[in-house]
Amino acid sequence: MSFFAVVVGVLALAWGWSVQQMPASLAHPLWIARQEAMYLSGLMSIGLMSLAMYLATRPLWLEGAFGGMDRIYRAHKWAGILGGSFAILHWLVEMSDDILKSTIGRAGRVPKEEAAGLLGSMRGLAEDMGEWGYYLLLALLAITLWRRFPYRPWRFLHRAMPVIYLVLAFHSVLLAPRDYWTQPVGWVLAGLIVAGVHGAMRALRGTIGQARRGRGEILAVAQPAPDIVAVSCRVPAGWMGHQPGQFALVTFDPAEGAHPFTIASADHGDQTIEFRIKALGDHTRQLPVLLRPGQQVDIEGPYGRFELGRINRRVRQFWVAGGIGVTPFLAWLNALQGHPDETPEADLHYCTRDRERDPFVTELRLLCEPLPKVRLHVHGALQGEKLDAATVLQCASAAQAGEVWFCGPRGLAQTLQQGLKNMGRRRMGFHQEAFEMR
Template sequence: MVKVVLAFVAVALGLAWGLDVLQAPPLAPESPVHPLWLARQEAMYLSGLLSIGLMSLAMYLATRPAWLETPLGGMDRVYRTHKWAGILGGSFAIMHWLVEMSDDILKSTIGRAGRLPKEKATGLLDSMQDLAEDFGEWGFYILLVLLAITLWQRFPYRPWRFLHRAMPVIYLLLAFHAALLSPLDYWLQPVGWLLGLLIAAGVYGALRALLGNIGQARRSTGEILAVTQPAADIVAVRCRLTGSWPGHRPGQFALVTFDADEGAHPFTIASADQGDRTIEFRIKALGDHTRQLAGLLQVGQSVDIEGPYGRFDIARINRRARQLWVAGGIGVTPFLAWLGSLQGKAANLPEADLHYCTRDRDNDPFVDELTRLCAALPAIRLHVHGAQQGEKLDAARLLKDVPAGQAAEVWFCGPGGLAQALRGGLDKLGWRRLRFHQEAFVMR
């Protein structure tokens, strides 16, 4: 779905640009305009449209519009679309700049003769266009730096997050550049209407980001009730939230802020909703921030939570398909919420095989808990795979008890490497009637 959305926006902009080109009167045989100069100009327009259009989409999606969760398949897909729209928009900005710089090459090869005359503006508009050119140049160079450090995965997250806050300002500079320097006849055609709509959405997102009210309607405050460490690298945090908490569905996640300077991080809610506004998180030490939580968090400390978000929801399972649930490491958290929500509902249980993959099954803190939860749910068959015990899960083992030709559904939460290995193995086995559900929490 992410690729579909990005392709749709890019194709729509390309078609609108193409319609404008087709409607332009053909050059007369005696026209002094050289085709290469004309091609350069249209390449500048197209690359600029794609750049600002995709960046506008990224800026709007940064507002975390909950209404898009259903069509895109979850807030993680919304975020992934935001991420790739920004990267692609920045890439087209580089292309736009390269086309702009190509004028020196054309001057040295075909000469200045045959250049298209520039649109003449007077008075205030002329001054604003000069300013727009400067804004575009400054914005591009800053954007180039931010794009480079975003793609450089070794750049630390915390300073990246701080620098990323400048993106709304950079976007406004580039949007001003695009709006003022687009051909005037664009605004009377579909290409201008589409561009205006996208810029309006992007400006809306940029202003909300600068005002700091993104997600405000879904924010709740609370306090920490308990902090425990079931394992050396895992901290369990139980919180009670205020009355504004709307409740959550099993498998959803929230953006949690323990430290305002650190900002929000996505964590899956590991507990079922009991109606008492109490939720629990199981957090694995995967970075600088999460490694410090056990020593920083205290009972009674305030916490800010935004959400809930996500479509990794047990209510969305297809009961007509064979259910294969796969948890890898800390990816067990949504399934803990699923199993908790099923307790006492033995009459309406879905049949499922839950595969839990861990490094060492004998010393894993979740094995006993999963065993206890599944013991009360006879329709849920638990399979624990310990890597140190030589019990690694692969596609063949996952499908071992599934009859050939039966529709199956995989719900996966865990390391990306395990997901890729299982997907590749399933493809090789040629299992066609199978759906693979996976949420992505890559913040960069």
């Protein structure tokens, strides 16, 4: 949230500077306040939406600053939601026109900027287009926040976002005060809109991720459990290799689009990777039936910063996996095979529904056996074994520094983080995957 605080703060300061430069006005203070509230809410709305459109391009140069592409996606999502929220505020301020007319009258209104000829016609068009654009944006925002709305139709509707954004950008450029373009507020706004238009055009042309996307081939499909499918693929030509713990965007069905799946295998230079996919929706439930060896598949990546190479080897390691969140740790353990001396001291906690029937338990034991520094702890919910912060840290002294690497359900992550906070473990870092498609 500090990132958004900086963005909103910069926009607010630029707007505030422009207000200070305004000449004295004879208009009524309430009419002036309404106008500036419209400008500020509109500035925030188009600024955050521009940011959302740019982040949708998956800019690799920002992965380090954000801590991974999963967090860039999260920032993209919340920038869009916040931009839509400011759009609602902008619309409400616009609707306050009638309230002011009925309370203080028309006298003292702020004079409108006059524009003649083509510019005047374009400003009228921008006003009309902006109104419809805001209605469409609010409808899409409502559908996005309605978690029960099916993913596939949501994804189809979401494709309209670049067009809606371009309409609103046109509205903003034409209706922003002309004085803005000679002030910092206009420079900031122009930069954001240029970045947003760049993102919108790439989305419409379908070139996002093109440089890291290629055609691979499915080599094998297995189903180790009723709700798990293992897919082995030959990577595309030009694949740059991956670090243990990274993910790729995989398109098995063009109609369904790309989905992020963690790569469950280490990179051994044999041009193959493996995914372990849990049935969490209609698409993933159908994969065991739909996928066959020899099928073509689009693979884009790798992305992500949940990497074995980023752990701090100077502090105690606590690795926590919940359900299918075990996949990055499978890649980590796979990469450590044959290098026991290079393996860090770590406690790996795996949380599962039923430890007696989970196929990952046997695999984890086999991978940990030649790595004596990695201690495996399995917690089965049906066996009454639930993980909490005290259990994670039971082998660590109160003063010992450490870090937790977590991949699993959000609820478990929140429980562990709160538990660490309650225990006063301020020297305990917490690293977590944060990838959500909506």
